[in-house]
Amino acid sequence: MKTGIEDIEFHGIPALRLLGPQGSSAVISKLGAQVLSWITPDGRERLYLSDKAVFDGSVAIRGGVPVCFPQFSDRGDLPKHGLVRTRVWSESARRSGDDYALVTLETGDDDTTRALWPHAFRLELTAMIEADRLDLELCVVNTGTAAFEFTGALHTYVRVVQVEDAALEGLYGHDYRDAANGNRVVNESGTELAVDSETDxxxxxxxxxxxxxxxxxxxxxxxxxxxDVVVWNPWVEKCAALADMPADGWRHMLCIEAAAADDRQEVAAGDEWYGRQTLVVV
Ligand SMILES: O=P(O)(O)OC[C@H]1O[C@@H](O)[C@H](O)[C@@H](O)[C@@H]1O
Known part of the structure; x- marks a missing residue:
């Protein structure tokens, strides 16, 4: 099967489908530069997308990989998770070869962003699939004349059959800020994180x-x-309060986010900052 990129409509919005090697594919929406689907060669969908997600740009699409910038969550005065989730991004590159397919979408400041955040910037989100791998790269370019600071994330919703069966390894010994428990800072003492209640x-x-x-x-x-790595699951009650999630949505997702949540990142005038997240089926 040939690799390539197709222009498609996905739930009524302009999007690009990446056709990767061995039948792998991904969909990235121009609204928010949000990857909304990633299917591996075994035919499995790896990302969670709510079946009550809203695609009209009035709110962020619930699922896939939202791009949060220049503010993570509600840690500041800007709208939650920043300014770019509901913007229409434009395509700046597409490429494919025998073993990959790649697209880059970009957006930047305008009167609307500058009214809330007075900085000149360009953002580029590159999504690349290989057979069993999804690579995401966010490039933040300071196109202004003064340094700025930002927080943000690639807010990845991983699809799971049942989150109660999930175990996440690799976080042992790290301090975490527990946003579900009054923001207290705790040192992780477990080798596996199990999700059995609201987790943030x-x-x-x-x-x-x-x-x-x-x-x-x-x-x-x-x-x-x-x-930072953010792990989020709203669990039963918080999920019920989210209008764009089905009642059992919490069970089928676990957000594992590559984030600059607590440490602000500085970008000098004219400089670029890069952040990446890679998901590999093992
Ligand atoms: O509902 P939103 O804006 O997509 O945010 C979802 C969640 O995103 C997570 O990253 C935050 O840690 C949570 O606190 C937040 O609730």
């Missing part, structure tokens, strides 16, 4: 990869540039 944790300065095991799913997750 910012693991700080993580340098090791993680391994997610859930039923017969095994996913390796690695990041560069982003200092």
């Amino acid at each position: 944790r910012v693991y700080r300065r993580v340098r090791r990869p993680q391994l997610l095991r859930a039923g017969n799913l095994s996913l390796g997750i690695q990041q560069q540039g982003f200092p």
